[in-house]
């Protein structure tokens with residue numbers, strides 16, 4: 260049994276551990292994953308979930324009728340899907356996804372903008388970018404999503420679509436996307452307060468955003484593949500992120516369904 264204290268970093272180095280973790284968990288060509296067969300064998304050996312059911316277990320109702328039809332449908336229809344054939348997305352759909360994924364909801368007492376996802380300390384460390392390849396009403400190119408203005412600001416210099424798509428393990432799907440949303444984090448916005456633990460919060464918050472994107476996409480009939488299968492350094496370099504102060508952490512490959 261591992262003694263967790265043995266993996267504790269000696270006092271004095273806290274606050275920097277997240278950087279080591281982030282750097283050491285970047286996907287590189289050298290990082291070999293087990294084969295599909297090996298994964299299947301391992302999964303057979305593992306329980307799908309804890310199985311300690313006893314007669315006393317409380318059976319639960321689905322609660323299905325408590326949900327609004329639209330939310331239930333969006334949840335039930337959501338599935339990961341990206342096409343290899345490009346189908347143009349309309350700008351309103353993209354705007355809707357961005358607004359309700361991480362756009363502003365209302366002004367807070369401190370003058371900043373509350374969003375549609377929870378955020379530890381309401382610090383909102385994420386910055387959202389869009390690589391648009393086929394969005395009707397939007398020039399193809401790369402953009403930063405300006406939360407406050409709810410607008411797309413063209414990046415200068417622009418991102419090479421070929422280079423950015425080459426960062427994805429599923430390069431064909433990325434290249435055929437109408438748009439790719441890249442969720443990046445500016446970690447300092449959170450770790451200054453929470454230290455290393457704040458790094459976790461950034462990833463968790465990106466998960467909230469990814470889920471909002473997926474549910475909204477499902478609701479409005481857009482195909483969405485939430486993806487972490489990318490070579491971090493290539494994606495970061497193509498967007499001009501240094502990979503530590505700011506780094507890409509999540510992506511959504513979008514296309515009209």
Ligand SMILES: Cc1cc2nc3c(=O)[nH]c(=O)nc-3n(C[C@H](O)[C@H](O)[C@H](O)COP(=O)(O)O)c2cc1C
Nearest residue numbers: 337338339340428429469484485486487488489509
């Ligand atoms: C953090 C995260 C990263 C993922 N990265 C990828 C990815 O790179 N490529 C991919 O095809 N699917 C990716 N997925 C999607 C999963 O493969 C998918 O959610 C899973 O197979 C369940 O299928 P469903 O989403 O259709 O219910 C990712 C999902 C999550 C939560």
